[in-house]
Amino acid sequence: MHMADALISPIVGGTMWAASAGVAVYSIKKIQSDLDQKKIPLMGVMGAFIFAAQMINFSIPATGSSGHLGGGMLLSVLLGPYAGFLTMASVLAIQALFFADGGLLAYGCNVFNLGFFTCFIAYPLIYKQIMRRGYTPARMFGAAMLSAIIGLQLGAFGVVLETLFSGKTELPFNTFVLLMQPIHLAIGVVEGLVTVAVVGFIWKARPEIIENASLGKALGSISIKKVITGLVVVALITGGIFSWFASSHPDGLEWSMFKTAGVEELKTSDGIHQTAGEIQEKTAFLPDYGFKAAETVTEQSAAESEEAWPAVNVGTSVSGVIGGTLTLVLACIIGFSISIVKRRGKVGAA
Amino acid sequence: MAGIIQSLYEIRFLDELAEKRTVIHNIHPLAKLLTTMIYLVVVVSFDKYEISGLLPLVFYPIVVIALAEIPLLPILKRMLLVVPFALGIGAFNPIFDHRIVFATDWFVLTGGWVSFFSIIIKSILTVLAALTVIATTGMGRISSALRLLRVPRVFVLQLLLTYRYISVLMAEVARVLRAYHMRAPLHKGVRPGAWGSLAGNLLIRTFERAQNVYQAMVLRGFTGEYKTGSAQRITMTDILYLIGWTFFFAASRLFDIPALMGSLVTGVVK
Numbered sequence: 001m002h003m004a005d006a007l008i009s010p011i012v013g014g015t016m017w018a019a020s021a022g023v024a025v026y027s028i029k030k031i032q033s034d035l036d037q038k039k040i041p042l043m044g045v046m047g048a049f050i051f052a053a054q055m056i057n058f059s060i061p062a063t064g065s066s067g068h069l070g071g072g073m074l075l076s077v078l079l080g081p082y083a084g085f086l087t088m089a090s091v092l093a094i095q096a097l098f099f100a101d102g103g104l105l106a107y108g109c110n111v112f113n114l115g116f117f118t119c120f121i122a123y124p125l126i127y128k129q130i131m132r133r134g135y136t137p138a139r140m141f142g143a144a145m146l147s148a149i150i151g152l153q154l155g156a157f158g159v160v161l162e163t164l165f166s167g168k169t170e171l172p173f174n175t176f177v178l179l180m181q182p183i184h185l186a187i188g189v190v191e192g193l194v195t196v197a198v199v200g201f202i203w204k205a206r207p208e209i210i211e212n213a214s215l216g217k218a219l220g221s222i223s224i225k226k227v228i229t230g231l232v233v234v235a236l237i238t239g240g241i242f243s244w245f246a247s248s249h250p251d252g253l254e255w256s257m258f259k260t261a262g263v264e265e266l267k268t269s270d271g272i273h274q275t276a277g278e279i280q281e282k283t284a285f286l287p288d289y290g291f292k293a294a295e296t297v298t299e300q301s302a303a304e305s306e307e308a309w310p311a312v313n314v315g316t317s318v319s320g321v322i323g324g325t326l327t328l329v330l331a332c333i334i335g336f337s338i339s340i341v342k343r344r345g346k347v348g349a350a
Numbered sequence: 351m352a353g354i355i356q357s358l359y360e361i362r363f364l365d366e367l368a369e370k371r372t373v374i375h376n377i378h379p380l381a382k383l384l385t386t387m388i389y390l391v392v393v394v395s396f397d398k399y400e401i402s403g404l405l406p407l408v409f410y411p412i413v414v415i416a417l418a419e420i421p422l423l424p425i426l427k428r429m430l431l432v433v434p435f436a437l438g439i440g441a442f443n444p445i446f447d448h449r450i451v452f453a454t455d456w457f458v459l460t461g462g463w464v465s466f467f468s469i470i471i472k473s474i475l476t477v478l479a480a481l482t483v484i485a486t487t488g489m490g491r492i493s494s495a496l497r498l499l500r501v502p503r504v505f506v507l508q509l510l511l512t513y514r515y516i517s518v519l520m521a522e523v524a525r526v527l528r529a530y531h532m533r534a535p536l537h538k539g540v541r542p543g544a545w546g547s548l549a550g551n552l553l554i555r556t557f558e559r560a561q562n563v564y565q566a567m568v569l570r571g572f573t574g575e576y577k578t579g580s581a582q583r584i585t586m587t588d589i590l591y592l593i594g595w596t597f598f599f600a601a602s603r604l605f606d607i608p609a610l611m612g613s614l615v616t617g618v619v620k
Contacts, residue, residue: 002435004432004433004435004436004473004476004477005390005393005394005472005473005476005477005480006394006436006440006469006470006472006473006476007436007439007440007469008394009394009395010391010394010395013391013394024505025502028502028504028505031504032504040504040507040508040511040564041511041560041561041563041564041567042557042560042561042564043508043511043512044507044508044509044510044511044512044514044515044560044563045511045512045515045519045556045557045559045560045563046556046560047508047509047511047512047515047516048511048512048513048514048515048516048518048519048520048556049519049552049553049556051512051516051519051520052354052516052519052520052522052523052552053523053549053552053553055353055354055357055520055523056523056527056539056540056548056549057538057539057540058539058540058542058545059537059538059539059540059541059542060539060542061541061542066538066539069549078553086504086505086508087508087512089505090505090508090509090512090513091512093509094489094509094512094513094516096480097480097483097484097489097492098360098361098364098484099357099360099428099432100428100429100432100477100480100481101432103390103476103477103480104386104387104390104476104479104480104483105387105390105391105394105476163439167398168398168440168465168469169439169440169442169443169469170442170443170445170446170447170462170465171439171442171443171446172446175442193542193545194545194549196546197542197545197546197549197550198545198546198549198550198553200546201546201547201549201550201551202550202553202554205550205554206554206557209554209557318612318616319609319612319613319615319616320402320606320608320609320612321612322611322612322615322616323402323607323608323609323610323611323612323613323614323615324401324402324405324608324612326608326611326612326615327405327406327408327607327608327611328405328408331406331408331409331412332412334409334412334413334416335412335413335415335416336416338413338416338417339416339419342416342417342419
């Protein structure tokens with residue numbers, strides 16, 4: 001569920017970068033105040049562990065398939081929420097850089113979806129609450145399962161919202177939610193089961209590791225009042241930014257809001273497109289782009305009369321196609337020329 | 351199993367590429383990082399129905415890849431592996447968006463297909479840009495750029511440590527899995543009974559390793575700061591690199607260059 005750059009808009013990417021950076025700075029402050037230097041290597045090596053453990057396939061009985069660990073929940077159980085969040089952030093950074101798994105611009109979204117929801121919502125509000133009265137295998141099972149599932153559900157919902165606010169996809173809100181949440185319910189169950197198995201094993205073999213973490217000695221405990229205040233602030237800020245942003249990109253937002261309200265069915269979305277088109281026409285950055293103008297035309301009117309397309313001028317399209325092809329050919333020629341010149345230079349030097 | 355070996359191989363492959371010395375490798379990491387971020391913002395800022403305006407931006411990855419002598423095939427292979435997620439979501443556009451933007455007697459182009467192609471192009475460009483920055487810079491120098499951007503040292507330090515130990519732990523996981531699968535042939539994955547002990551043992555070893563690492567670091571004089579011993583200075587070339595590309599990206603964003611070129615050509619032909 002790593003978000004890709006191609007699906008987000010700069011404003012959503014930027015907002016989520018800012019939100020994640022804010023949480024990271026806060027976490028760093030918290031761990032620095034009660035951190036002994038020892039914990040830095042622990043965080044680093046734990047990050048590497050999560051990275052490697054994600055490659056283990058755990059076979060799921062009776063399904064014939066296998067799942068793997070995400071690790072967000074395990075990190076917060078073992079390191080506490082702050083260090084867990086920072087460790088997750090560095091794992092995601094390396095995935096984005098080396099595997100292009102999740103984009104660099106979408107990095108803020110990914111850190112928030114996979115780190116914030118598990119470490120700052122699921123862990124303090126669910127896991128810690130259930131585990132407060134001490135460890136029993138049943139309690140731990142419930143706590144780890146529930147928090148892993150809810151953490152992933154929130155993360156998946158984050159993906160849905162960020163994608164829709166970006167307005168690059170036509171997927172309606174309902175369909176997208178129905179697509180994402182059940183898949184992540186299954187992923188969450190596997191995540192929960194693996195977390196339970198690992199934490200249970202550690203509890204038997206090296207109880208002090210988890211005891212320290214659950215007592216808040218690991219790397220600082222978290223105050224729920226602060227979490228809720230923080231959430232309200234984040235909600236207000238994102239609400240403000242998104243509503244401003246909504247006016248410049250009405251498509252995704254309006255459509256999804258419309259769908260949430262359930263006023264109209266899928267097939268008859270022309271009306272909203274028309275209004276969307278009108279608003280977009282007024283606010284468009286470069287209003288005289290061919291495709292943008294065409295957007296305001298509804299399907300019926302297009303089918304009725306060919307003259308109704310204001311922007312599709314065959315001459316412009318032909319020159320666009322020729323120009324586009326020329327651009328690509330030119331880019332390839334330049335690329336090849338550089339390689340050839342470089343190779344010749346090397347042969348000459350040798 | 352094959353996945354781990356492949357990932358390990360890919361990390362080392364990119365590391366090796368980053369060790370080359372070319373014009374691009376010599377550019378200051380901060381200039382490269384900023385150029386990449388500006389590039390990504392410009393690419394994704396295009397309207398969802400934009401195609402031709404995006405095309406000139408292909409110059410950036412092509413020129414950088416050629417100048418940095420990065421072999422094209424492995425990068426393209428990597429790109430093909432990650433693009434499907436964006437494509438999977440984008441593939442819904444033709445289903446939901448039927449507004450006709452262009453039609454002849456035998457061919458109809460809907461808005462959904464246009465936005466889908468736009469997503470494909472954006473995916474290719476953004477993934478290429480992300481991979482080239484690491485292939486020409488390397489983790490160590492990216493970290494020094496992050497320090498220059500005032501990213502807290504705790505974060506940079508543990509990012510570097512995570513990166514450093516990924517290959518160690520992946521090799522260990524690969525060994526553990528090989529041992530497991532030799533004892534449990536024909537099993538697709540690790541059976542539930544062994545989930546806790548297999549991953550848990552690895553985790554305990556990880557904790558012990560972290561302790562050893564810390565003691566070794568202290569013995570070598572670790573005081574909380576990661577010292578690289580070399581600080582590259584920002585030169586005029588680096589500033590020009592950043593300004594030059596930014597100028598090009600801005601021009602591509604503001605003017606539809608292919609359309610201008612096309613009308614020039616069709617004008618000449620007429």
